[in-house]
Amino acid sequence: MNHTVIIGLEVHVQLQTKSKIFCGCSADFNPDHPNVQTCPVCLGLPGALPVMNREAFELGVKTALALNCEISSYTKWDRKHYYYPDLPKGFQISQFDLPFSEDGFLEIETNPETGERRRIGIIRAHLEEDAGKNLHDDAGRSDSQVDLNRAGTPLLEIVSQPDMRTAAEATKYLQELRLLLTYLGVSDCNMQEGSLRCDANVNLHIHQDDGHKVPTPIVEVKNLNSFRNVEIALEYEVQRQLEAFKATGIKFGDKGGHKTTRGFDAGTGKTTPQREKEDSADYRYFPDPDLLPVTVTEDYISSVREALPEFPADRRKRFVAAYQLSDYDVQVIVDQGRGFGDYFEEVAKLCGDGKQACNWVTQDILRELKERKLEFSEFPISAPVLGDLLGRITKKKLTTKSAREIFMDLLDGNGASTARIDEIIAAKGLAIVEDTGAIEKVIATVIDKNAKAVADFKAGKQAAVGALIGQVMREVKGADPQKVREMLIAALSQR
Amino acid sequence: MSLSGATAGELLLRLERGDLTAVEITAGYLDAIAARDGRVQAFLSVNRDEALRQATEIDSRRQRGAPVGKLAGLPVAVKDVICAKGQKTTCASKMLQNFVPPYDAHVITRLRDEDAVLIGRTNMDEFAMGSSTENSAFQVTKNPWNLSHAPGGSSGGSAAAVAAGMSPFSLGSDTGGSIRQPAGFCGVVGIKPTYGRVSRYGLVAFASSLDQIGPFANDVHGAALLLEAIAGRDPRDSTSVDMPVPKYAATVDEPLAGLKIGVAKEHFVAGLNVEVEAAVMAALDVYRKLGAEVKEVSLPHSKYSVAVYYIVCASEASSNLARYDGVHYGHRAESFKDMIDMFCRTRGEGFGAEVKRRIMLGTYALSAGYYDAYYLKALKVRRLIRQDYDEAFKSVDVIVSPSSPTPAFKIGELVDDPLSMYLQDIYTISANLAGLPGIVLPAGFSSSGLPIGLQLQGPAFAEERLLRAARMYERETDWHRRHPELPRG
Ligand SMILES: [Zn+2]
Numbered sequence: 001m002n003h004t005v006i007i008g009l010e011v012h013v014q015l016q017t018k019s020k021i022f023c024g025c026s027a028d029f030n031p032d033h034p035n036v037q038t039c040p041v042c043l044g045l046p047g048a049l050p051v052m053n054r055e056a057f058e059l060g061v062k063t064a065l066a067l068n069c070e071i072s073s074y075t076k077w078d079r080k081h082y083y084y085p086d087l088p089k090g091f092q093i094s095q096f097d098l099p100f101s102e103d104g105f106l107e108i109e110t111n112p113e114t115g116e117r118r119r120i121g122i123i124r125a126h127l128e129e130d131a132g133k134n135l136h137d138d139a140g141r142s143d144s145q146v147d148l149n150r151a152g153t154p155l156l157e158i159v160s161q162p163d164m165r166t167a168a169e170a171t172k173y174l175q176e177l178r179l180l181l182t183y184l185g186v187s188d189c190n191m192q193e194g195s196l197r198c199d200a201n202v203n204l205h206i207h208q209d210d211g212h213k214v215p216t217p218i219v220e221v222k223n224l225n226s227f228r229n230v231e232i233a234l235e236y237e238v239q240r241q242l243e244a245f246k247a248t249g250i251k252f253g254d255k256g257g258h259k260t261t262r263g264f265d266a267g268t269g270k271t272t273p274q275r276e277k278e279d280s281a282d283y284r285y286f287p288d289p290d291l292l293p294v295t296v297t298e299d300y301i302s303s304v305r306e307a308l309p310e311f312p313a314d315r316r317k318r319f320v321a322a323y324q325l326s327d328y329d330v331q332v333i334v335d336q337g338r339g340f341g342d343y344f345e346e347v348a349k350l351c352g353d354g355k356q357a358c359n360w361v362t363q364d365i366l367r368e369l370k371e372r373k374l375e376f377s378e379f380p381i382s383a384p385v386l387g388d389l390l391g392r393i394t395k396k397k398l399t400t401k402s403a404r405e406i407f408m409d410l411l412d413g414n415g416a417s418t419a420r421i422d423e424i425i426a427a428k429g430l431a432i433v434e435d436t437g438a439i440e441k442v443i444a445t446v447i448d449k450n451a452k453a454v455a456d457f458k459a460g461k462q463a464a465v466g467a468l469i470g471q472v473m474r475e476v477k478g479a480d481p482q483k484v485r486e487m488l489i490a491a492l493s494q495r
Numbered sequence: 496m497s498l499s500g501a502t503a504g505e506l507l508l509r510l511e512r513g514d515l516t517a518v519e520i521t522a523g524y525l526d527a528i529a530a531r532d533g534r535v536q537a538f539l540s541v542n543r544d545e546a547l548r549q550a551t552e553i554d555s556r557r558q559r560g561a562p563v564g565k566l567a568g569l570p571v572a573v574k575d576v577i578c579a580k581g582q583k584t585t586c587a588s589k590m591l592q593n594f595v596p597p598y599d600a601h602v603i604t605r606l607r608d609e610d611a612v613l614i615g616r617t618n619m620d621e622f623a624m625g626s627s628t629e630n631s632a633f634q635v636t637k638n639p640w641n642l643s644h645a646p647g648g649s650s651g652g653s654a655a656a657v658a659a660g661m662s663p664f665s666l667g668s669d670t671g672g673s674i675r676q677p678a679g680f681c682g683v684v685g686i687k688p689t690y691g692r693v694s695r696y697g698l699v700a701f702a703s704s705l706d707q708i709g710p711f712a713n714d715v716h717g718a719a720l721l722l723e724a725i726a727g728r729d730p731r732d733s734t735s736v737d738m739p740v741p742k743y744a745a746t747v748d749e750p751l752a753g754l755k756i757g758v759a760k761e762h763f764v765a766g767l768n769v770e771v772e773a774a775v776m777a778a779l780d781v782y783r784k785l786g787a788e789v790k791e792v793s794l795p796h797s798k799y800s801v802a803v804y805y806i807v808c809a810s811e812a813s814s815n816l817a818r819y820d821g822v823h824y825g826h827r828a829e830s831f832k833d834m835i836d837m838f839c840r841t842r843g844e845g846f847g848a849e850v851k852r853r854i855m856l857g858t859y860a861l862s863a864g865y866y867d868a869y870y871l872k873a874l875k876v877r878r879l880i881r882q883d884y885d886e887a888f889k890s891v892d893v894i895v896s897p898s899s900p901t902p903a904f905k906i907g908e909l910v911d912d913p914l915s916m917y918l919q920d921i922y923t924i925s926a927n928l929a930g931l932p933g934i935v936l937p938a939g940f941s942s943s944g945l946p947i948g949l950q951l952q953g954p955a956f957a958e959e960r961l962l963r964a965a966r967m968y969e970r971e972t973d974w975h976r977r978h979p980e981l982p983r984g
Contacts, residue, residue, distance in 0.1 A: 040598050044818045046591065046699040047578045047600060049732050079814050081861075083838050090817025146822065284861040286870060289703035289811055292733050 002207035005238050007170045008162035012155050013187045014195035015059045021129050021154035022050030029193050034147035042152035044088030049290050056154035059186040061304045063156055064125045066184055066311055069104030071301050076293040080283045085146050086132035096285040099126035107313055108176045120173050121161030130155045167234035171227050179312050183338040191225050198224045204241050215252040216241045218259040221271055233264040237271050315341055323354025332362045340376050343383045350387025353394050381416045388418045402430040431478040442475045443491050457492045498523040499660035500978045503569055503717035506663055510568050517550035517568025521612050524570045528661045531981050536634045537655040539575050541615040553610050564609030566724055571606055572656045572665035575616040576623050578697040579603045586699050587631035588621045590819045590826045590845030600697020602708050602725040609724045614662055617652030621847045623673055623701040625649050626919040630849045639979040640945055644903040647677030654681040657711045664712040664721050668698055670705045671804050672923025675935040679898030679948020682937040684718045685711045689955045690930035691736035694729030700815040702808035705927040714975050715966040719743035741959045750967045756782055757792035757891030768901040774939035774947040775897050781971050792887040796879045797925050801917055804924045806860050806873035813857025881929040888954045893964050896922050898935040898948030926952050934961045937974035
């Protein structure tokens, strides 16, 4: 049965603000000490009132601008009502009919082979407060507990158009979004800690012989808390809907074909039906009378726009052009995050060789990070130090081989400074020997000792030179192998 | 020594002269409460020890010559809807019977800063919903002028406490007339300030876009003193307005030259008690004699105010009261099957009939498919009501009206007639919908000896004008000097 997969994602991003969205409490992740980051406002105590956190609003605008959204000149806060123990006021402060931003897009690479890219539409991005966390079953028994540390932390909900056609595209969108958010510095996007949460709306359009397309019932898959889970859950759901349609023929809108909610079980890799909220149909939205509507001026938008950093997509294009790198190499660098790209660029500028800097950061550094199980932020060699080291190769003061040796030494925990580089070079005698007289002497001795190799060379076997280079290099450690080669050939030719 | 009937200004003078101490004053009012409140039942709790401790501390500071606040040593009774740290704040509801806030409302902070003595917590209609204080879950407050009559509501306890001489002044809250109607019923002065004049931080919300805290006192000057203490911008309330607070108490005695008084023709229609109408007319004559000009104005949309009010206040209440679910604080049902059952039973048991009625009304009005027809429409009419006032205030300085259609009704008289009860607020509701200030002061008595209130309304932030205009009338009359003779209990 031919079909088209229709996927839209709703992503909740916890914004990295100092304080919560409507009170002064810390917004830090703190699951080990429940209910310590609370006050009358986020506890929803009688009489307490919310006050909008301007920082949260600004981070929202920043993100929306990066997602190419229109920013509304007038926006307001609405109350969304439902009863749940982790929702202390009986309503969530959110945005309903006038979100602060709408109608944007995010470009993703849809075909790694061809580098083909496509825009995924963004319907809207709006701000809201997070709920607390229930630490119990849903039975509401008296021993149930609620942690309200998270209640009131700022959330940005980003709703995409149903523009994704495969599970892999959905994952790609999420990855690109995460990359953008971390570049902007608006969120740490830690999926395990819940600072990036994803729900997916998915259904199929089954192609009929007459050219018609029949939609299967839409399913909202909740709480996809890793990139892998997004892909597994969506692939499972596509197959499940296909089989369900084959078996029942129920289409969207039919009796039994309404939108349903399913949860993903990472253990089984399957989605299962979830209990629907009692009154999910009606949240009784209305404008929050405790908060003033927000008027957004053009000046404000421009000032936020001016402070925006370079986006990943722009950086990729720039790196390819500025450093003559391949699309693949640039992708690797940029996808590692903003700090990694900044690091690469600093090293490239200092050593004057983008390609060389690229090789080192994408191969040596990534390998060492992986082996040592380090985050990039923990990597001991700073960009100026690596830039200095690689600059010595560019300036022919050090061989690449010696530089690798020094690089490894710098990771030994005894400091990684330019002074340390000098020390290691001195201690190991790694400096390139500029004294050609000394090299000539060694060459003469080596040639004398290797009559057979000389004969081979005379007989036209160029490979014989290789063995001789090795012997010379063992004697003069800092010699430039290229130089040695040239001198050897010259010396041999004169015999 | 009897302090009964003393005004706040008189007490302050005697405190400053040193012929009275804060402890003597506080003890005097505590004695008055002990002697009278058994019959009036204005207080839900009395902070005897804490009040005396506070008074002692203020006296010692004054004796040392250390600085004291502007209200130093004056007792204030507080409606049980305003949070005070460590003091039970019940909203006269079973739901919050044992709720003790961990924080002070902004107005309580201001009162503490000015060294007012927090003498006790006053009774009210549950969650401020009602016009008689009969909707309290705990007790029925009596009108000190006639114990078989209601004190009005919802701030009936605060009004009765001042009228019965149990406190020189008190705080109430006004959502549709809850300060002004009981002030009229009890023969005291009450002010509903401009929306945003006083911070709502710590006022347990009934209808957020209408609620304002305001003072009761036994004279206009006292009301000015207390308003001055609590008014002003508070960054914790986004709707509080950053406007300088005039020295109300210092200017209250200055008459307004060339005062233009508006009388709305829509206010004098069927349902208005003849004695009330006569009292208002007599008051207008007093103003004329003082040189004021009286003009007719029109508030054409005021006929919709009660309907609009009950949509807006019920909608907001249904949302504001959603937090009382038994999870984090307040009443929780003892037995329940599951989570939903716990919510239902908790709310079923914790709320009284009037609160439930308004929650249901508001829930309905906000429901999908009804929102546009009710809530949105009400907001539109609300704007028209405000425009009526803006238009009227182009030609007059204040609008004079009754505070309610009748003097105090009998306890129980309207309990089974919610619509008539709702019409009690017909003269006061519009000011809340328009966000404008209003003051009520005593303007006579009915033939049966019940007080009649006179209301003055003004443009936004014209509290100073209202106080001065009210004082002009008060100076010419002695209604505020009369006090109820409570029968021996
Ligand atoms: Zn908080």
